[in-house]
Amino acid sequence: MSGSELLFYGGIGVMAAAALLGVVAVVGFRISGRRLRARLEKEFGKRRH
Amino acid sequence: MSQIIASTYEILQEIGSGGGGVVYLGRHLRLGKWVVLKADKRTITAKPEVLRREVDALKNLSHTYIPQVYDFVTEGETVYTVMDYIEGESLDKALKRGERFPQAQVVEWACQLLEALCYLHSRPPHGILHSDIKPSNIMRTPQNDIRLIDFNIALALGEEGAVRVGFSRGYASPEHYGMDYAGMGATERDEDDVLTRVSEPEGPETVMPSVPVSSRGSTGSGKRTVLLDVRSDIYSLGATLYHLFTGRRPAQDAREVLPISDQEVSPAVAAIIRKAMDPDPNRRWQTAAEMLRAFEHLHDEDPRMKRHRRRCRVTAALLALVFLAGGFTAFVGLKQMERLQNAYALAEYSANALREGDVDGALSYALAAIPTEGSIFDPPQTAQAQRALTNALGVYDLTDGFKAHRLLALPSEPIKAALSPSGTRAAALTSGLVTVFDTDTGETLAELPAEQSALADVVFVDENTLLYAGEGAIRCYDLAEGAERWSGKAATTITLSGDRSLAAAVYKDENVAAVYDVKTGEALRAVSFQDKHQSVLPNDVFADPEDNLLALDASGNWLAASFSDGSLQVFDLRDSENVVELYEASDYTHFEGGFYGQYLAFSATSSEESVFAVIDLEAMAQTGGFLSQLPFHVQADETGVYVGTENILVRIHPVTGEQAEVAYTDADITAFARTADHTLTATADGAYCVFDSGARLLEKVEEGGPWDFVQAAGDFILVANRDTPSLRILRLEDHPEAQLASYDPGDLHDEARVSADGSTVMLFRYDGFRLYDTAGTLLAETALPDAEQVYDQQYRRDESGSYLEVFYNDGTIRRYSAIDGSLLSETAGEAPDGTLYEEFFTDAYRITSPLHGTPEVYDRESGELVCTLEPDAYLTYVTQVGDKIITEYISAQGQRYGLLLDENCETLADLPELCDVLADGTLVFDDMRGNLRQSRIYSMQELLALVDH
Numbered sequence: 002m003s004g005s006e007l008l009f010y011g012g013i014g015v016m017a018a019a020a021l022l023g024v025v026a027v028v029g030f031r032i033s034g035r036r037l038r039a040r041l042e043k044e045f046g047k048r049r050h
Numbered sequence: 051m052s053q054i055i056a057s058t059y060e061i062l063q064e065i066g067s068g069g070g071g072v073v074y075l076g077r078h079l080r081l082g083k084w085v086v087l088k089a090d091k092r093t094i095t096a097k098p099e100v101l102r103r104e105v106d107a108l109k110n111l112s113h114t115y116i117p118q119v120y121d122f123v124t125e126g127e128t129v130y131t132v133m134d135y136i137e138g139e140s141l142d143k144a145l146k147r148g149e150r151f152p153q154a155q156v157v158e159w160a161c162q163l164l165e166a167l168c169y170l171h172s173r174p175p176h177g178i179l180h181s182d183i184k185p186s187n188i189m190r191t192p193q194n195d196i197r198l199i200d201f202n203i204a205l206a207l208g209e210e211g212a213v214r215v216g217f218s219r220g221y222a223s224p225e226h227y228g229m230d231y232a233g234m235g236a237t238e239r240d241e242d243d244v245l246t247r248v249s250e251p252e253g254p255e256t257v258m259p260s261v262p263v264s265s266r267g268s269t270g271s272g273k274r275t276v277l278l279d280v281r282s283d284i285y286s287l288g289a290t291l292y293h294l295f296t297g298r299r300p301a302q303d304a305r306e307v308l309p310i311s312d313q314e315v316s317p318a319v320a321a322i323i324r325k326a327m328d329p330d331p332n333r334r335w336q337t338a339a340e341m342l343r344a345f346e347h348l349h350d351e352d353p354r355m356k357r358h359r360r361r362c363r364v365t366a367a368l369l370a371l372v373f374l375a376g377g378f379t380a381f382v383g384l385k386q387m388e389r390l391q392n393a394y395a396l397a398e399y400s401a402n403a404l405r406e407g408d409v410d411g412a413l414s415y416a417l418a419a420i421p422t423e424g425s426i427f428d429p430p431q432t433a434q435a436q437r438a439l440t441n442a443l444g445v446y447d448l449t450d451g452f453k454a455h456r457l458l459a460l461p462s463e464p465i466k467a468a469l470s471p472s473g474t475r476a477a478a479l480t481s482g483l484v485t486v487f488d489t490d491t492g493e494t495l496a497e498l499p500a501e502q503s504a505l506a507d508v509v510f511v512d513e514n515t516l517l518y519a520g521e522g523a524i525r526c527y528d529l530a531e532g533a534e535r536w537s538g539k540a541a542t543t544i545t546l547s548g549d550r551s552l553a554a555a556v557y558k559d560e561n562v563a564a565v566y567d568v569k570t571g572e573a574l575r576a577v578s579f580q581d582k583h584q585s586v587l588p589n590d591v592f593a594d595p596e597d598n599l600l601a602l603d604a605s606g607n608w609l610a611a612s613f614s615d616g617s618l619q620v621f622d623l624r625d626s627e628n629v630v631e632l633y634e635a636s637d638y639t640h641f642e643g644g645f646y647g648q649y650l651a652f653s654a655t656s657s658e659e660s661v662f663a664v665i666d667l668e669a670m671a672q673t674g675g676f677l678s679q680l681p682f683h684v685q686a687d688e689t690g691v692y693v694g695t696e697n698i699l700v701r702i703h704p705v706t707g708e709q710a711e712v713a714y715t716d717a718d719i720t721a722f723a724r725t726a727d728h729t730l731t732a733t734a735d736g737a738y739c740v741f742d743s744g745a746r747l748l749e750k751v752e753e754g755g756p757w758d759f760v761q762a763a764g765d766f767i768l769v770a771n772r773d774t775p776s777l778r779i780l781r782l783e784d785h786p787e788a789q790l791a792s793y794d795p796g797d798l799h800d801e802a803r804v805s806a807d808g809s810t811v812m813l814f815r816y817d818g819f820r821l822y823d824t825a826g827t828l829l830a831e832t833a834l835p836d837a838e839q840v841y842d843q844q845y846r847r848d849e850s851g852s853y854l855e856v857f858y859n860d861g862t863i864r865r866y867s868a869i870d871g872s873l874l875s876e877t878a879g880e881a882p883d884g885t886l887y888e889e890f891f892t893d894a895y896r897i898t899s900p901l902h903g904t905p906e907v908y909d910r911e912s913g914e915l916v917c918t919l920e921p922d923a924y925l926t927y928v929t930q931v932g933d934k935i936i937t938e939y940i941s942a943q944g945q946r947y948g949l950l951l952d953e954n955c956e957t958l959a960d961l962p963e964l965c966d967v968l969a970d971g972t973l974v975f976d977d978m979r980g981n982l983r984q985s986r987i988y989s990m991q992e993l994l995a996l997v998d999h
Contacts, residue, residue: 005429006388012380019373026365030977037358038349044316045348046154049161 054079055130056123059087075135084135085120089128098963107178108201115166136197142186145293153315156294159196161345163188163287164447166198167338171280179278183286184221185293205910219302223285224329225278231304231329241299245283263900281331284341286336295323304329318348334837385427393419393432400438403752407769407778408457410492412442417997420990431990433956440959441992446950447962448785448975449981450765451748452728452740455781456492460485463775465594468761470510471550471726473766475529477508477516481591484508484518486529489766489779495529504594505542505558505586511550511568519544522557524564526571533887536571539564543584548604548645556600556611558585558590563600563609565623577621582613587640593772599641599652604688608667610650620650621666632665649673649704651691653682662693663706674707683719689726694719712739716750723762728782730767732757738769746979754778788975788983792826795980798862801946802965802976803845805852805868812868812983814854821871826980829870834864841882847969857882890928891937894953898943899925905937907955918954923947934987938964948973950987959988 002010042048065086066073108119108131121132144151144323151159162184171177180187180198187200188470193784203271217226224231256471289300294305295315300307307327324346328334351353361400390413400415419435421428440446444453452924458476466479469489477486479500487495499521500506506519514530524541527534541555541564552574556563561579566572584598599612609621616636622628633654638661645903650665662682663675676693677681683694690701696718700709713722717735724730728748736755740748747989754771761768765782791804791811797820810829811822817837821830834840834856842857845868852868861881886901895916896908905919910932919925923939926946930936948964949957968984975983988996 002391003429005383005390007383009380009383009387012365012376012383014251014376015376016373017376019369019376021374023366023369026362026369030362030365034358034362036068040351041352041355042154044153045319045345046158046161048349049346 055087055125058121058123059085059130059132061087068714076132076385086117086133086135088131089132090131098656107173111173111178113166113169115162115195116169117199118203134755136191136199138189138191138197140186141188141190141196141290141294142184143390144190145185145297148297150297151294153295153319155194156291157319157345157348159188159294160287160291161342162196163198163290164338164342164345167280167283167287168342171283171338177280179280180283180286181226182218182221183283183290184218185290187629188290198859218286220299221286221289222302223278223331223575224281224304225282225285225331227302229304229329232332239523279331280337281334284335284338285328285331286324287338287341288323292323292327295319300327302881303800303934316348318352322348350379377617382426383629389421390429390432393421393429393435397432397434397438400442404438404441404454406457407754407780408452408776409442409444409454410456412438413997416442420994433952433954433958436958436990436993437960439990439997440950440988443993443996444962445988445993445996446959446973446975446985448985449963449977450605450784450790450979450981451782452780453630453783454778455766456489456779458487458489458492458777458779460775460777463772464759464770464777465504465592465772466506466508467761467768467770467777468508468510469761469763469766469768470513471616471763472513473762473764473768474513475510475516476761476766476768476777476779477504477510477518478770479508479518480775484516484520486516486527487777489768490781492779496527496532498525498527501542503542503558503590504592507542507544509544509546509553511546511553515568516554517546517568519555524553526568534946538566538571539574540589541959543598543600543604545600547602547606549606552602552606554600554602555610556584559586559614563611563621565606566611575623575626577609577623577626579611579619580621581614582615582617584611585614595640597640598644602649603645603650603667604647608645608650610643610645610652612629612638612654616654616656618652618654620665630667632663640681642682642684644684646686646688646691646704649686649691651684651686651693651702651704653684653693655681660695662695664691666704673705685722685723685724689724692722692724694722694731697733699729711745713739713745714747715739721757721760725762725764728762728767730760730762730769732760740767785983788985789973789981790984791822791824791982792980793820793822793982794828795978796828797980801843801845802853802974802982803854803868804966804968804974804982806847807852810852810868812845812852812854814843814845819866819871821853821868832866832871835888841884842886859884888925890925892928892930893936895955897925897928897937919955920949927967929967931967931987934958934971936961936964936967936973938967946976 055061060079061074061076061077064072065075072089074087076085078085112118117134117136119131119133123130123132147462159468170180170235180201182200189197189199191197221549292300296310304327307950310323326335326341373597396415396419399413403411403415407412416435416438419438420431459481460478460480462480464478464480468477474489475486476489477484482500482502484498484500485494488495498518501519501521508518511517514528516527516529518525519542522540523537524544525534525537540557541559543556545554551568553566553568554563561583563577565574567574573930599610601610607623616638618633618641620632622631637656638654640655641652648666648668650667653660653662659677659679660681661675661677662684664673666673678695685692691704692712693700693702697715699713699719699722702709713731715730715731715733717733720734721730722729727743730738732738737750737752738757738760739750742748756770756771757769761771767780768777770777793811793813797813800815802811802813804811813820818833820828822828839859840856841859844855846853853874854866854868856864859881861879862881864876867874888899890897894910896910898906901924905925906923907916909916919937920939923941925937925939927938933953936948937951938948940946948961950959951963952958961973963975963977964973966974971987973985
């Protein structure tokens with residue numbers, strides 16, 4: 002594989018990995034955010050605005 | 051208990067009492083609606099008008115968390131305020147029971163109370179203070195909402211605030227007690243002067259304005275009024291919430307209020323309460339809305355939420371950055387790949403252009419394939435680009451001969467083409483235009499309008515004088531002056547005498563030839579053909595079949611002409627009556643030929659036969675001739691008579707008929723041209739070949755044909771065909787500066803090797819070898835014994851010197867000195883297996899070389915196949931020079947060549963005729979014509995420097 006191909010496919014790979022990690026992060030942060038909001042609702046009540 | 055008030059309300063029962071008055075549950079008699087009637091205590095002190103004004107103000111209030119005041123009625127001495135009945139109980143009762151409330155619930159109540167306070171504080175004109183916020187004035191409904199009740203001491207704010215009228219200890223702000231902590235730190239000032247009254251624990255005290263009272267521990271006289279404002283309600287609300295959160299009633303003195311611990315409430319909530327209860331009103335929440343916002347933003351301002359958001363943002367930013375970086379990298383890679391593909395295509399174009407003889411184009415494409423911008427989008431230099439550049443420059447092509455020099459573009463396909471006597475000028479006739487070029491520089495020297503006929507001729511008198519069939523006249527053009535020298539009558543076919551002093555011209559099918567003095571343009575005479583004319587097609591615009599013979603002898607005494615009726619006549623220009631008729635009317639349709647001294651050599655061809663004859667015009671006798679069914683091609687000039695038929699071209703003696711081979715080709719010869727040292731032939735297989743004076747084939751070019759026009763003069767060759775609008779110019783090149791050694795050109799050999807010290811050259815093949823010094827002196831000649839049993843030969847250079855190792859089928863190995871040719875040793879060894887399989891090693895690779903099969907390159911460390919090399923050639927040697935690898939092959943046609951490879955085994959250069967690689971990396975080329983040439987390996991920088999030069 003030439004350097005250029007390495008750059009191209011490597012870049013695609015990095016993008017795909019970043020996108021995958023992004024999905025994982027979104028799911029993770031959604032779950033943790035939901036838990037946190039539940040915890041805060043328990044402490045402070047429902048969010049008012 | 052039932053009592054009718056104002057004939058409208060029925061008091062049913064007392065449901066509470068306090069500082070403000072007694073509260074009854076009642077019912078609207080007509081509406082049947084439950085109401086609360088509150089008997090106001092102030093009736094004893096306040097005028098009914100005052101009370102009515104206050105209640106009127108309260109009647110206008112309408113808020114979810116504030117009970118609606120409906121009416122104000124007087125019954126006897128008692129003033130009743132009628133309002134909504136709120137189901138539920140006040141919070142103080144729950145507190146008394148020790149009930150604790152979840153923080154979330156209290157926060158919800160706090161927000162509802164603050165919304166109510168926002169509403170109150172924003173009532174026109176300056177807002178209304180509740181002034182007595184405390185748990186007992188907060189009703190909890192069955193729906194778990196709250197209502198702020200008991201507006202007994204509610205105050206309409208003035209522009210400066212309001213004077214306090216009462217307070218509840220612990221919940222009332224310091225201002226209620228007349229304490230002013232405004233400014234730096236909370237300080238009790240002039241307590242003696244303020245109006246203060248201690249009330250019952252559960253009821254607000256009613257203050258009698260202007261009545262001096264003593265506060266705790268205070269002495270002295272004098273009084274001072276501290277105005278209340280919205281911040282007093284905020285303090286009271288903070289104190290109420292404090293109680294609700296902690297279960298502890300706040301201390302009366304704001305400075306002595308115990309702080310809320312983190313175990314009791316969340317720090318954020320504690321901070322809100324702490325700020326609401328700050329003794330200094332300036333440091334409290336300044337409005338209920340501000341405090342409400344603080345509660346509403348508890349979620350957003352929570353450190354965990356902030357941390358969560360920060361993590362989200364940082365993660366998103368990082369991933370976006372990584373994604374973008376990946377995208378940019380991929381983009382760079384894509385652009386590089388695009389440019390790489392472009393470079394590959396350009397390298398291919400360069401190779402094609404070189405095959406077509408367009409050296410400038412090849413160089414241009416090769417340079418375009420080399421990245422020079424220094425941009426990150428530029429791919430690394432490709433081996434293909436370097437190969438294209440190397441081949442375009444021809445740095446490793448060190449054989450002497452005609453090399454592609456230029457491709458001259460024409461405005462349209464050529465009809466005629468000519469070279470000047472020394473080859474420095476080329477002219478082509480295209481449709482109605484003669485274009486003249488400098489063959490060396492490719493510069494266009496002239497563009498001259500020509501007769502619109504394919505019969506039109508162009509001939510060079512000398513390097514700067516052109517004679518051509520111009521528009522309406524034969525014209526002589528001076529290229530040096532850039533001007534026409536003279537013109538004559540209309541002409542198409544033009545011929546020059548051997549000494550180039552006279553020109554004869556015929557216009558199409560006219561029956562007269564005009565003879566001109568080339569120098570002056572003077573028409574010397576007109577030769578009448580009587581009733582004959584030359585052969586002309588009905589449409590002569592597009593093609594000239596070149597069937598006519600029109601030739602002057604060397605001195606311009608004789609003019610030979612063929613005619614459309616198949617006759618051939620020779621006119622004596624000195625005596626117009628003397629006409630020699632060689633053929634009368636015949637079936638011959640095609641004539642060729644010319645004069646060699648007194649001899650006219652010609653061929654005449656019909657559909658049945660072709661005849662070649664030589665006529666001695668002085669003796670008026672035929673000296674020789676042939677008859678054949680195949681056509682003869684004849685040229686005769688001052689150098690001799692040349693006849694070609696089929697694939698052989700000979701120089702023939704006009705009298706003896708003795709023949710000397712000039713060229714021998716693979717296919718039938720269709721056209722030929724000659725210089726003093728070389729012969730150029732075009733053949734029916736579309737190739738053109740160059741032969742030296744010894745009839746040895748120097749070059750054969752098979753691409754681009756068939757070649758309709760071949761011209762040779764001086765150091766230049768011109769080839770062109772009727773279908774391509776260009777002239778291919780080749781130039782004779784030699785490389786004396788690269789000469790390493792020479793040998794007898796007749797010495798047949800398979801390989802040539804140079805000794806380690808460079809003193810001798812060994813030429814060897816299976817049956818023997820010859821040793822030469824570099825000057826070409828034969829030092830030794832050895833015939834190998836049992837040559838038929840020779841299995842292989844290897845020329846070696848090592849510490850012991852240079853020698854030829856000869857391997858025999860029986861395992862015998864003989865070594866011969868490369869210095870004097872003597873036998874150094876003869877040893878018996880193991881018989882070879884006969885496969886001729888060999889392996890070569892470089893630092894990184896193991897290269898296999900089977901006799902029948904493609905050489906393969908393996909990684910020495912991993913053993914993996916890296917690539918394959920030339921598929922149709924036998925790999926004979928591999929030499930590593932620095933990071934370059936030089937491979938040598940024998941093609942299936944027996945041709946030796948080499949390839950220069952980079953460290954990835956990609957080809958950087960073709961090495962035609964490579965025969966040896968010396969220890970210092972010098973490449974040695976054997977042209978097989980007696981010359982060994984040498985060259986260093988050029989780097990890309992050196993190649994580019996050559997281009998610049």
